[in-house]
Amino acid sequence: MRFSFRRKNAFTLIELLVVIAIIALLIGLLLPAVQKVRDAASRLKCQNNLKQIGLAMHGYMDVNNGLPPNGRFTYNGSTVTQTSPWSALSRILPFIEQENLSKAIDFNTNYSTQPFVTSKRISTFLCPSEINDKGSGTDATYGNKNWTLNYAVNLGTWGVLTNKSKSMQGTDGAFSPNFCYRPSDFIDGMSNTLALAEVKGYTNRVNGASNSTTYSSPPPLPNSPVDITALSLAAFDASKNTHVEWVDGKVHETGFTSIFTPNTKVNYSANGQIYDVDYIAATEANLGDTYAAVTSRSYHTSGVNAVLMDGSVRFLTNSIALQTWRSLSTRARGEVLGDY
Numbered sequence: 037m038r039f040s041f042r043r044k045n046a047f048t049l050i051e052l053l054v055v056i057a058i059i060a061l062l063i064g065l066l067l068p069a070v071q072k073v074r075d076a077a078s079r080l081k082c083q084n085n086l087k088q089i090g091l092a093m094h095g096y097m098d099v100n101n102g103l104p105p106n107g108r109f110t111y112n113g114s115t116v117t118q119t120s121p122w123s124a125l126s127r128i129l130p131f132i133e134q135e136n137l138s139k140a141i142d143f144n145t146n147y148s149t150q151p152f153v154t155s156k157r158i159s160t161f162l163c164p165s166e167i168n169d170k171g172s173g174t175d176a177t178y179g180n181k182n183w184t185l186n187y188a189v190n191l192g193t194w195g196v197l198t199n200k201s202k203s204m205q206g207t208d209g210a211f212s213p214n215f216c217y218r219p220s221d222f223i224d225g226m227s228n229t230l231a232l233a234e235v236k237g238y239t240n241r242v243n244g245a246s247n248s249t250t251y252s253s254p255p256p257l258p259n260s261p262v263d264i265t266a267l268s269l270a271a272f273d274a275s276k277n278t279h280v281e282w283v284d285g286k287v288h289e290t291g292f293t294s295i296f297t298p299n300t301k302v303n304y305s306a307n308g309q310i311y312d313v314d315y316i317a318a319t320e321a322n323l324g325d326t327y328a329a330v331t332s333r334s335y336h337t338s339g340v341n342a343v344l345m346d347g348s349v350r351f352l353t354n355s356i357a358l359q360t361w362r363s364l365s366t367r368a369r370g371e372v373l374g375d376y
Contacts, residue, residue, distance in 0.1 A: 075337065078164040082186075082234070082334075082341050083349045085160050089187055090231055090343040092131035093124075102216030104128060106189055107285025109213055109320050111200050118321050122147055123285040124189050124211050125161060132160050147283040151175045154182050154283045161185040161282050165335035168237040172280050184237035185282040190230040190365050191291040191328070194257050198250075198325040208366045209293075210345055213285060213320050223368035226345035230364045233342035233352070234334040235292055238277045240311040242304055243270040247322035258295055258329055259358075261302040264315045272306040278314045278330060287328045288316050294365035295329035298340040299354045302331060352376065 097103055104127035108120040120143050129138035140153055147154050155171060155178035162169055163186040171180025192209030199205040206212035210222075210231050222229055245268040258264055278288040287293065296302065304313045314331060318324030334340040339353040345367075352361075356376050363371035 075165075079336050079341065079351070082163040082165070082336070083351075085163065086187060086232060086341055086343040086349050087347070088132055088160055089125075089128070090347040090349065092128040093231060094347060095131040096128050097219070100216070102218045103211060105214055105216055105285070106191065106211045106287075106291060107213045107320060109197065109200070109204070111202075111204065116200055116321050116323060118146060120144060121285050121321070123283055123290040125158075125185065125187070125290055126153075126283050126285075129158075132158075134158065147281075148181075151178050151181050154281065155180050157183045158185075158282060161187055163187075163234060163334065163341075166237055167335065170237075182281040182283065184280055185290065186234055186237060186279075186334075187232045188235040188279065188290055188292040188330070188332070189232050191287050191293055191330075192365055193294050193362050194327050194329075195254055196287045196291070196293070196326040196328050197320045198254070198327070200250075200323060200325070208369065210365075210367055211291070217367065221367060222345060224363075224366065224370065227348065228364065228373055229345045229367045230294075231343045231345045233292055233298070233332040234336075234340040235279045235330070236333040236335070237279050239279060239314055239331075239333065240274060240304070241276050241278045241288055241314045241316060242272060243276070243315075244268065244317040244324065245270050247318040247324045249318065249324045251325050255327060258315075261296065261300065264302055264313070264329055265304060267315070272304065272311075274306070274311070278316075286320050287326065287330055288314060288319065291328070292330045292332045293328050294332075294362045296331045297354060297356055297358055297361045298332045298352055299334065300331055302329070 104124040106124040110117045110119045122143050166186050171183045173181030175181045189211040190209040192207035197213045204214050206215040210229050281289045302313050304311045315329040317327040320326050332340050339351050342352050343349050360374045360376045
């Protein structure tokens with residue numbers, strides 16, 4: 037009897053392990069490349085959003101002979117009234133193909149009574165990289181009351197709305213509560229002034245100890261995050277956030293200031309945790325002067341996207357000089373800009 041043996045075409049254990057190792061190596065090489073492509077696409081989409089918003093701001097300015105106010109507030113003798121607290125972003129809706137939504141708004145009535153509008157997600161106001169792209173609050177009809185945003189208007193360096201019982205002093209930035217700045221107000225030039233920059237949704241915030249404090253002269257500008265923690269602060273509440281409501285014309289919701297350069301960590305320790313926070317002395321609706329350190333932040337690597345008042349979009353790095361960053365946020369200070 038004759039026997040014939042045929043070798044089976046199969047992997048040995050060693051060959052199988054080698055193949056697995058090669059596949060793992062290839063995946064390890066490919067994943068960072070894929071992530072870089074995704075990040076680049078997200079950054080480009082973000083820049084396109086800002087470009088569209090910049091064009092909308094100019095469209096509004098052409099029709100109304102000035103930029104939209106970031107809320108309107110009046111002093112009535114004992115309190116501050118939110119006459120029309122709607123944000124500048126809410127006022128440009130017709131110029132970003134949201135005319136029907138804009139027509140549904142009664143700007144003379146508080147947004148809190150108009151959930152049909154406030155609950156809407158506006159994709160143009162959102163960066164694709166935002167990890168908290170969600171609504172907040174509850175409404176029986178619409179589910180949520182508000183939706184977050186990633187682009188905030190430039191409200192200058194420090195003071196947002198002060199001297200409320202007299203002249204209602206506005207900002208030194210491109211936008212302000214109560215005021216509608218015109219092209220002639222931009223003495224520094226529109227190409228040298230920020231219009232909007234990125235912010236992160238649901239950033240924690242700290243508030244001043246009293247919301248009725250006023251100042252005869254502006255308090256010193258904080259020059260480091262440590263200066264914020266040294267201020268007199270109210271008890272910390274982790275549920276209090278900034279940039280949660282795109283409709284609200286207050287600095288902690290739809291604005292930023294240039295106290296700190298982009299993505300600066302403003303660390304605040306509470307309950308055994310470290311929070312990256314924004315600071316509000318008092319809101320625009322309080323009797324106290326509104327000073328704010330609301331930092332521009334993003335999920336992009338090493339910087340933030342921003343649109344200037346001339347409509348150009350720039351990527352500004354975290355390493356930008358503080359003086360240059362602050363100079364870009366003012367419209368009429370006459371600063372000489374360095375390289376950025």
